[in-house]
Amino acid sequence: GESVGLHLPTLSVQEGDNSIINCAYSNSASDYFIWYKQESGKGPQFIIDIRSNMDKRQGQRVTVLLNKTVKHLSLQIAATQPGDSAVYFCAEYMYSGGGADGLTFGKGTHLIIQP
Amino acid sequence: DTAVSQTPKYLVTQMGNDKSIKCEQNLGHDTMYWYKQDSKKFLKIMFSYNNKELIINETVPNRFSPKSPDKAHLNLHINSLELGDSAVYFCASSQDSQGRDEKLFFGSGTQLSVL
Numbered sequence: 001g002e003s004v005g006l007h008l009p010t011l012s013v014q015e016g017d018n019s020i021i022n023c024a025y026s027n028s029a030s031d032y033f034i035w036y037k038q039e040s041g042k043g044p045q046f047i048i049d050i051r052s053n054m055d056k057r058q059g060q061r062v063t064v065l066l067n068k069t070v071k072h073l074s075l076q077i078a079a080t081q082p083g084d085s086a087v088y089f090c091a092e093y094m095y096s097g098g099g100a101d102g103l104t105f106g107k108g109t110h111l112i113i114q115p
Numbered sequence: 116d117t118a119v120s121q122t123p124k125y126l127v128t129q130m131g132n133d134k135s136i137k138c139e140q141n142l143g144h145d146t147m148y149w150y151k152q153d154s155k156k157f158l159k160i161m162f163s164y165n166n167k168e169l170i171i172n173e174t175v176p177n178r179f180s181p182k183s184p185d186k187a188h189l190n191l192h193i194n195s196l197e198l199g200d201s202a203v204y205f206c207a208s209s210q211d212s213q214g215r216d217e218k219l220f221f222g223s224g225t226q227l228s229v230l
Contacts, residue, residue: 041224044205
């Protein structure tokens with residue numbers, strides 16, 4: 001079946017470096033994508049979203065890139081800080097599916113920031 | 116003020132018992148959800164509910180039932196708990212489930228341990 005997934009389960013970067021977390025999705029009809037951050041013992045927290053009519057969106061220190069040709073989504077975090085250590089999830093939503101089905105989440109990448 | 120709050124945070128119980136997890140949102144959102152997160156951090160939707168419609172993920176056993184006394188509350192009741200029910204359960208809400216804003220706001224989770 002179609003699903004959302006991540007290439008790397010764990011990513012370790014040095015504090016201050018940039019990090020890139022990747023996500024491959026297989027549902028070409030997906031319209032809307034979100035990146036969530038989940039810190040230990042907490043619920044997922046919204047970071048940034050992007051709609052399928054865009055290929056890039058920037059936030060504060062974060063950028064999401066969408067490549068619909070290869071069905072790939074990435075989250076770039078600039079100048080990583082210790083507080084960026086968390087599990088990051090990509091999620092997709094397909095409007096044409098109808099109903100209140102919520103988001104479909106990928107498997108998550110654990111980002112570790114080394115001091 | 117906490118936007119989406121759920122209680123209890125930890126729940127330890129014996130097999131066969133019946134338990135409930137409560138969830139409240141003060142965001143004025145139309146739709147609420149329950150997600151289950153397994154030991155590998157995979158998030159899977161269980162239910163979505165607005166004041167008109169309950170959508171049930173067909174893979175969820177009928178021992179699980181959502182109960183909504185009003186738009187701001189969606190409680191999760193579980194009958195005859197099994198070992199495999201052990202997981203973290205997240206409540207979430209969104210402004211509008213009809214494709215206009217699928218950004219979910221999550222509670223902090225309830226860690227359920229069935230012994």
